Every structure is written in structure tokens, then in C-alpha cells.
Amino acid sequence: MITYLALRIDVDTHAGLTQGLPILLEELNRRDLRASIFLPTGPDVSALALARILSSPKRLIQMFRLRPGGTSLPAIALSGIVFPARPISQGLERLKHRLAGHELALHGHDHWRWIHNISRWSKARVETEISRGLCSFNRVFGTKPMAFGAPGWRTTPAALAALDQFHFTYASDCRGVSPFFPEGSRTLQLPTTLPTLEESLRIARTPLRTFLTRIEKTLSQESYHCYCLHCETEGLRFPDFLGKLLDVAARKEVQVGPLGAMLPYAENPPVCRMTERQLPGRFDPVAWQANA
Secondary structure (H helix, E strand, O other), rough: OOOOOEEEEOOOOOHHHHHHHHHHHHHHHHHOOEEEEOOOOOOOOOOOHHHHHOHHHHHHHHHHHHHOOOOHHHHHHOOOOOOOOHHHHHHHHHHHHHHHOOOOEEEOHHHEEOOOOHHOOOHHHHHHHHHHHHHHHHHHOOOOEEEOHHHHHHHHHHHHHHOOOOOOOOOOOEEEOOEEOOOOOOOOOOOOOOOOHHHHHHHHOOOHHHHHHHHHHHHOOOOEEEEEHHHHHHOOOOOHHHHHHHHHHHHOOOOEEEEHHHHOOOOOOEEEOOEOOHHHHHHHOOOOOOOO
8 A cells, every 4th residue: 555645625615716726726736736626516605604603602613713714704704695606617617727637526516505405405406416516517627527525525325326326436525544435335435534724723723733743643654645625724714734735745755646546546445334423623524434
């Protein structure tokens, strides 16, 4: 087994796409590196997330610890109520030439409604949502995305069954430790394995140096690792973080690249149950690779 760090970049909002993603792409291009970029295509209704945060004192405290988005916070938090719910696919039109060479994945269609409603959606409803995302993606790029990633790492048996109908090369719908097939699913899962910066900040405002030290210790283990950057956090709020993370990987002599580059090493992946787990620093439970 090699030591490999897969970079996953999640776009969750229009501001994250148009302002945060270019910062991350510039750092990657400067080092001639590629990443997996997970893109939603539907309307940015971030205000749905704000409404849930305001309803919980605990979540409100965590949000203020994070202070996401810097000067873009109002545009992110109020999108869909005060500001128009702009389709993220429109921003993709202006950025698609800068995404050439990176591995592109669909991050749902309506990102926030998926997170809030997926536990109630039927297989047919999930298929409709993914189909909408694929249609918008194809209009922009003229092709199908390589992979799919459930918004917020939230999925269900119905969603996994729906996903099988679309024949993605892989999915990244959960948190876990290694590539695997979920019970009853034909779609290979490449989970996110490392904690995220936003989770660490929501818990206790962990200093960046301390967080990077934890990541460095984990990278000392010969294994598959996947780190997820969020354009609204590492792109807008902490634009120097990616460079520091890549310096750590270089110091540890760890290969860095997109998730798909890990596929040749994912030989005979096990079949694992997928459960839900509440992780520190997350507002909602996430799908988790069990019995790994």
C-alpha cells in the first residue's frame, strides 16, 4: 500500500465557487497538482442552512467560532431569501476553462435541500435530483461527471440504490477509512478519511498549526487518505491553508492527487455496512463506513 493523499474540493455556494475555488485552483496549478472537485449545479439557497443554525444555540456558537466566508458571509448566509438564489451552474460557465485537467464530480443538484430532506426522499425522488444535476452539468461541460458525492456526506439506502442507476466510476458519499462497496450497492465508495478544518474550528477554534500537526501525524501512516477542502472555508476564510497542507505532504513525501488516481490501488475492496454517525463539529450526522 502506498501513502496517498487524495484532495477533494467541495463547492457548496455560489460565492464559494466564484471567489473561493479560484484561490484553491491557483495554488494547485502553481504546484502542477490536480484534485477532485465536487460541484453542485442547482440554486444556492444557503439561507436554509442559516435558518437551521439560528434555531439552535449550540449551532449558532459553532458558526461564530468558524466565521465562514469573511466578507462574503452575508452573500452566503442570505442567499435564497435576501439575495437571489443564483444557479451555481451559471458560475460554472465562467470557470469551466480553469477546471480543465481536474477530476470533476457531481455534488448533488440542490445542495442544501439534499442535506435537509434526504432522509425523507424516496429512491425515485433521489433519481430525479441526480438527473437534474446531470442535465445541468452536461449543459456546461458537454460530458458526464466521473463521480458523485452526497452533500454533507448524507445518504440513505434509497439514495444508494438510486446512485447505482447512473453508473458513476465511484462515489464519495461518506466518511470512513478505505475504499469499499456498501452492502447492497454496486457503486464503489472512496470515503473522506480526515477531519475537516471547519469541524475543528467549530469545536474549539483549534489553531491552524495544531490542526496541521494532527494531519501530519496521520500522513505518517502508510495508507489511503482523503482530505476535503471547502471553498467557503479554505478558499475564502483561510486561503493560505492549502499551501501549508501541501507543504506537509511534500515533507512527508506523500503522493497527492485526485480521488480517481487511487482506483488502481483499490484492489478487492471489502463490502461494509454504511451507518450514520454524529461527528464533533458537524451540524448533522454523516454516513459512516462501519465494520471496516
